[in-house]
Amino acid sequence: MAVLSFVEIFEGKIKKASVEAAYYGSKVAAQLGTDSVAVVLGAASAEELATLGTVGVKKVLHANDARFNNFDSKAFSKAVGEAVNAAGANVVVLSFNQNGKLLAPRLSVRLKAGYVPGAVELPEFNGATATAKKNVFSGKATAHYQLNTEKKVIAVNPNSLSPVRGTGTAAVEAFATTLTDADFSTVVKGADLIVGEIPLSEAELVVSAGRGLKGPENWGMIEELAKLLGAATACSRAVADVDWRPHHEHVGQTGLTIRPNLYIAVGISGAIQHLAGVNGSKVIVVINTDPEAPFFKAADYGIVGDAFQIVPQLIAEIKKLKAAH
Amino acid sequence: MKILVPIAKVPDTTSKIAFTDNNTKFSPDGVTFIMNPTDEWYALVRAIELKEKQGGEVVVIHVGLADSEQIIRKALAIGADKAVRVDADPTDAYFVAAQIAAHAKTENYDLIIAGKETIDYNSYEVGGMIAELLDLPCVALVQKLDIENGVATIKREIEGGTETVEAKLPLVICAQKELAEARIPNMKGIMGARTKPLTVVPADATEKLTTVVNYSLPEKAKECKYVQPDNVAELVRLLHEEAKAI
Structure with a gap:
């Protein structure tokens, strides 16, 4: 058993939203008395990945494969699905950010897992069931989502909880996926970033x-x-x-x-x-x-x-x- | 080119949100229902524009009961060619996605364009789920979409900017603002919509992955603390000392 968080890299650094997701994943792992594992797809330095230990991640599965340097939802779904199996994870945590909003529902289908899109708090577990809150009706109400499935996917709303950093170091392990070139279907032609401004x-x-x-x-x-x-x-x-x-x-x-x-x-x-x-x-x-x-x-x-x-x-x-x- | 556009029915943004049955059901009393804005304004209109330019057909699909006819006719009036209604209460996103995927499997669409989210559950789920069920590529938060020789050129939102992506059809797109300009149905469209085909099909049985057990409303409205306009220093003090926000 484990909790697997999906962590994204941007320009060599772990995205802030992913630090939150990994921290959330570690909190869920603590609730369940299991290990917090992260999966990273694409190029990243081992030093940077080891810092996930500061938010409670014990082990990082790193697919250091350049084909993952750009987000491709279909390929990422397959690869994270393989990481779920490799880690023996029954809970997957992602950020409800731009990529997470697409990857999470794909994973929910792939894993036949109940899914909370945009959890604002930690879930509550009751036996095999998890319940988590999310905002609905454009923030005018809160819904309590219940997941009864064996596997569960939670996408955590950015800025929902502030990570508290400790001193740990995560063990980084190479992770090989079975993906072939045919699994990749989108090609990134360029990006237009607004420079000098805070996103x-x-x-x-x-x-x-x-x-x-x-x-x-x-x-x-x-x-x-x-x-x-x-x-x-x-x-x-x-x-x-x-x-x-x-x-x-x-x-x-x-x-x-x-x-x-x-x-x-x-x-x-x-x-x-x-x-x-x-x-x-x-x-x-x-x-x-x-x-x-x-x-x-x-x-x-x-x-x-x-x-x-x-x-x-x-x-x-x-x-x-x-x-x- | 054959394009499928899933459309959802949602409460109008200005609706009063209330729940019944011990906060387990949304109360439709006094609520006006509309076509989900991102479905209507961006997904449907871009699909129609692509058809107008390159030929083909735009089919809208809706999972809902007979009282959804009004929004389906509106989609036809805006310019969709035909409509399919899966006759079932859309209980959750996976159920809806499974119905749409089941239909799409039989029809060989080149493109499926969904709205990025519905304004009721704000979940960003259905497009990605359809893509996974059909094992198709999918690009979300799409602001620009052009198709040439079976290849889509797409501009999508990323943190702090946009990214340009290419993908071969067939493909699922989740549309957002900027993809198209909303269209208002004209009289010719409204008249024509009455005779366009609307097929009603039964739902496939689908397992339930997620259940909404109940809802809650904010306990009370915020109490705004007013600061006098000649005392801006007090606002800065409150933000620093009380709210600890700066």
């Missing part, structure tokens, strides 16, 4: 703005505030649709769903479609001239006031705070 889906702090800013030329103060905080910038659908801001910044029901520790919304009314993308944020600050803006109902802290006066003051006060600490 919104991984950001812990986010500064977001909407139509209240009146025009794209006024985003300077939003970017300055974000830079000062080490935050990513985001926007409402309305401003992405009129090209004031790039589409990849759009958060909301049809854009990205994010769960940062802090979400500062400037000049966004907080329509339900926008809230659907951000209501998992731990702390929400709303700055809006309209005291009736629905966003205040979802906010932890609010200022009814003009963004053009509030944001510069906020920048000045945060600078003071940074200087004092």
